[in-house]
Amino acid sequence: MTFGSGGRPHLGISFRTDDLGDAERARLSAMLGIAEEVGISRIAIGDSQWSHFDAVIVATLMAEQTERAMVGISPTNPVTREPSVMASVLAGLDSLSKGRACLVMASGDTAAYNAGLKPGRRAVIEDYVRCMRDLIRTGHASYQGREQVVRWSQWSYRPEAMIYILAEGPRMLRLAGRIGDGVVIGAGLLPETIEDALERVEAGAKESGRTLDDLDIWWTARPSLERTVDEAIEVAKGSISSAGNHSMRFGFEGKNVPPELAPQLERFVASYDTTQHQFAHGDNVRRMEESGLTEYFYERYGVVGDPPAFAARLRELQSRGIDKVWFAWGAGKLHHLELLRDEVLPAL
Structure with a gap:
């Protein structure tokens, strides 16, 4: 198969x-x-x-x-x-x-x-x-x-x-x-x-x-x-946070971003640390969660x-x-x- x-x-x-x-x-x-x-x-x-x-x-x-x-x-x-x-x-x-x-x-x-x-x-x-x-x-x-x-x-x-x-x-x-x-x-x-x-x-x-x-x-x-x-969600956090940064780092125009999420996304991308890229428990994941972006990133x-x-x-x-x-x-x-x-x- x-x-x-x-x-x-x-x-x-x-x-x-x-x-x-x-x-x-x-x-x-x-x-x-x-x-x-x-x-x-x-x-x-x-x-x-x-x-x-x-x-x-x-x-x-x-x-x-x-x-x-x-x-x-x-x-x-x-x-x-x-x-x-x-x-x-x-x-x-x-x-x-x-x-x-x-x-x-x-x-x-x-x-x-x-x-x-x-x-x-x-x-x-x-x-x-x-x-x-x-x-x-x-x-x-x-x-x-x-x-x-x-x-x-x-x-x-x-x-x-x-x-x-x-x-x-x-x-x-x-x-x-x-x-x-x-x-x-x-x-x-x-x-x-x-x-x-x-x-x-x-x-x-x-x-x-x-x-x-x-x-x-x-x-x-x-x-x-x-x-x-639950384990899958936990394991994915580093990768999911990096996806959000990677696709939004050059701006949101033409990217179908909900207007209510734009301020949080802007702060998240501005503070993203590339030396912690895809780290499962680093600052990038913490900022994603604190910004309320986790569910949106997982779905997108x-x-x-x-x-x-x-x-x-x-x-x-x-x-x-x-x-x-x-x-x-x-x-x-x-x-x-x-x-x-x-x-x-x-x-x-």
Whole structure:
């Protein structure tokens, strides 16, 4: 029994590994085995030198230990790696995986801020993506006015590799529709945010002579799957608080924020501490709770609960038109995928 068949949602997962010792590699191997077993079709590692080891190493292990799922890095950014470097990574993964590599490009969050840098602007992201594509296809490109040349393009497994854009705000959603092979929408899972996001992606797609049907559209969600609902809610607090900050840090315009929550959101984002990003019991979680934003963030960004509640939430999202959910699982554990396989999937 697999995802994406019989009306079940397609699922993807992005997570991190906290070390690369024998036990961690064994855990990673077991998780990849379950992911392939149940038909999870996108498997990726986040790219943040702040929180975990190098994403390229882990993505290589993923490519070697899977056979069907697309594998790659989700998300990366245009700030901490040169496009020629990332193009080489993407082409290498594509060769290793025999055409299964993918990359999700975002503006940059903790990877940028905790290196004393600023996230990449939309124009930079567009230039970066174009540069990577040209390098993979021809070996020649330009980036920010600088010539880029590589010699490995002649050995690329494919002349194209799948590049998604992770988009939250209205202008990024439009950009994603215009330049992405696919879009990972992070605007939220509420009915009003879903409708608005699709309209903006569609507008961007039209600018490049395409329709929504030409794009591989996914929705990112913050998951927490535990034996009890209370435990799942507690475990998710760090991730949920980070989702609220990430999607609102550049302002609320065009983001379907209830007016009565705007003052609390503004204070929360202004005081967000990136050095405590996704900490389950840090100051960011405390401020989220004190601001009365917890329930709103869970409903807008989360898939949280015990197995029955988790399955019910996925069915609810399907009723809203979401049939491709890409989980940003953070430090995912083996028992999460075991619960997904043994108790959530049979209920769908």
